[in-house]
Amino acid sequence: MHQFRARLTLIFITLIGASVLIAGLFMAQMLKNSHIEALQTSMERELRVILVTLDWTAGGSDEEQVRYFNEQANRLRSSADARITYIRADGKVLGDSDHDPVDMENHFSREEVVEARESGQAGTDIRYSTTLRQNMLYVAIPVTQGDQLQGYLRLAMSLAEVEAAIRQLWLVLLIGLLAVFIIAGLISYRVALGLTRPIEQITKVAGQITNMNYQARFHGRKQGEVGQLGQAINRMADSLQLQMNRILEDENRLKSVLENMISGVMMIDRDGKIALLNRSAEDILGFSAKELLGKKFDEAKQQFEFTQLIQECIESKELIRDEMIFYYPSERILEINLIPMSPAEDQWAGVLVVLHDITAMRRLERMRSEFVANVSHELKTPIAAVKGFAETLLAGALNDKETAKSFLQIIFDESERLNRLIGDILELSKIESKRIPLQFSPVHLQTFIENCLNVVNSEAAKKSIELEMRVDDDLYMEADEDRLRQILINLLSNGINYTPEGGKVKVKVEATTGSMGLDKEQIRMTITDTGMGIPKKDLPRIFERFYRVDKARSRSSGGTGLGLSIVKHLVELHKGTIRVESEVGMGSKFIIELPVIH
Structure with a gap:
């Protein structure tokens, strides 16, 4: 976000600086052109004045003409404050105020001379003078007599003052531009800060939400697009927090149910690895979750028959219910339910294994069977005795009073024993059913x-x-x-x-x-x-x-x-x-x- 703020500030500064720089360049160019045009107009007037005072018909040899025009140029130099050059129609320099015309080149092809000859008006050119070693403005006008071109009168003036003025303008412009940059930078940073700070806060809130801190909220301004974005983030966080609370509640309920189930629950994923194991399953199988989670079911040191049953369920993808005796960590009888999991069509998710310890139930069933057998046996003994002695008495033993009395006493004792047995059985039944x-x-x-x-x-x-x-x-x-x-x-x-x-x-x-x-x-x-x-x-x-x-x-x-x-x-x-x-x-x-x- 700091980089974004810096880039935004830089863009503002660049736009403002570019605008100011372009405006400065335009102004400098306009000022330069204005100076040169004014100077050119002034030089043309001076040339017209000098042309009136000039006697171009002075005859004589070339040397005499050079001497004459050179004297005229030197005489006018101080009053015109400019370099004056007399050029004959064929381009030969007849006189120059700043240089010996004998050593000067032919000026027939100079830009200002060519323009004056072709247009019949004043010709101008700006170039670097190798003679004076500075930029010069050259203005030349044609000299005619009737329709006959006699030569050219040229006035050259240094642009040093114009360039100095332009440099001064550039200096002022650069100082102003620097001040504008500083002011623009501060303003741009303030504007960028105002734009990016809410976005930065929203980004932080979004990051906290990503890190599962669903209580994070945006507390910045509520107006504008950024404020609407912040409120949207808050509404999203509220919704996520509500959903996560529900998910956590459901997860805690499910976890609590799994951990407190008497039955053992084990889940095997689509890759055959043990993905879930509750506390009861740990107790039943004799291994902790750390030892089994993440391992393949056939590598978890489990009983071979149990492993084969899981493999069968994976291959058939059908519900399997079976009973099996486990010998580790202690001998127990387990009811095993293997449920294939397919949440969507043609999608295999694994196997859910539910283990019920039915050892106590089977033992209770055995005890009930033994109890019935014992009761039957205990009841049969006195009943058989009563029946046997009663049959003996009916067969004729009644005639022997001593024997009959002894048999009747045995029948009475067995009846008493039978009565006590039935009473104890009923008593025990009441106590066990907790009806007392x-x-x-x-x-x-x-x-x-x-x-x-x-x-x-x-x-x-x-x-x-x-x-x-x-x-x-x-x-x-x-x-x-x-x-x-x-x-x-x-x-x-x-x-x-x-x-x-x-x-x-x-x-x-x-x-x-x-x-x-x-x-x-x-x-x-x-x-x-x-x-x-x-x-x-x-x-x-x-x-x-x-x-x-x-x-x-x-x-x-x-x-x-x-x-x-x-x-x-x-x-x-x-x-x-x-x-x-x-x-x-x-x-x-x-x-x-x-x-x-x-």
Whole structure:
């Protein structure tokens, strides 16, 4: 913009300077011509006066004529203040006021003489005199007697004064021109600045908009074409800013959706390179976006079957849906959806890969199948026993009262077991579907634990098992008392059932802080027994439905295999955690951590 301003100023100065210079040249030429014309007119008058006083008929030899005319020329030199020359008709110089005529050339062909001879009037010429070494104005008139040409009378005057006047004029003109240049330069710069400054501001605004600064605006004048251009730039910036804000909002929404999607999303462009990868896809594939972005899909260290599936979609350009087991970074079952992208006809844009981790769903389906199978098996056992003993009684065993009584007791026990099993299944179903609303209320833990121990005291007494309680008197918490009692009695009953005679079951309750990853106060309940213990291989599955460590003993003790699963779900409904520590032959320890306040 500075260069443009300088060029514009230079153009103004050049135009003004050229105009002034042309006008000066014209004036100088006019002045010069005017001086010369006035001088020429004056010299013609003087020649006419001299011609009247001249006696051209003086006879004699050439030498006498030269002497005569030379004396006349010298005599008139001081009064005319000019060089006077007498030239005979054949061009011979008869007399000259400034030079010896004997040494002078023939003047027959001189321009002024030729013009005077041809026109019969005064002839003029301006040329450099080699004799006087300066520019001279020559005016010659013909001298006639009757119709007979006698010669020429010439007057020569120096143009030094005229040239001096012209030089003075040029000096004044140059000084004036310099002043005009300076003034014109200042005015031109001011005008150029006024024209270019708004354009410069508009250019800066346009540059900032180009650099994605859509808040830049033109604040200059609003009148004229430049002002209209600035307002147009502002309107364009407003429109661009509005559109970019919308684009950024849509981009942020899309980015937020992609980053928070549970499903993995990966996009492969038309060149087969991985162009997009969200966070879930990174977790599923086991590689970060930095490791995969920009790489060809078949060079990204992915499972061979997965790569082949992408290649198939690229070749067929059709939707592909499949399930596949991935072994890295961990074993999972993935549902893979490959969608070919063609935004316009006959234009291939790439493949969109959507990955769903369906491991939990398939595991849940398997657990449901196993649950149905387990329920069927658990129900079949007591029903088969009831049916078998009832058939035996109907076949004639009723006659033997002792046998009949024993069979009826077995039928009753199996019916009770069947009833408990159905009750536990319904209870677990309600808990898992979260159809049981919890009624939270303050619970004094010392009193609560004492009541729970009283419930199982008779059962413990049958096996001479000692029950011990360690609870501070001032401990309180918020809980659903009935459900908390169900948790504790379940764990105490398990401890009693799996502890041999003369053993010990202990309950310890204490306040803790932050063990659940929180800064709030919590209650830790620890139920410890001196029973048979649980093998390490069984610990991860101890809370699964119908899972038994010792199946024969569990059934003989009347257990349904659902107790610990119910306990785990009830603890989680209280926003707590439960874990087990055990060694074979050393007993087991169940640790429950619950928040004090909900």
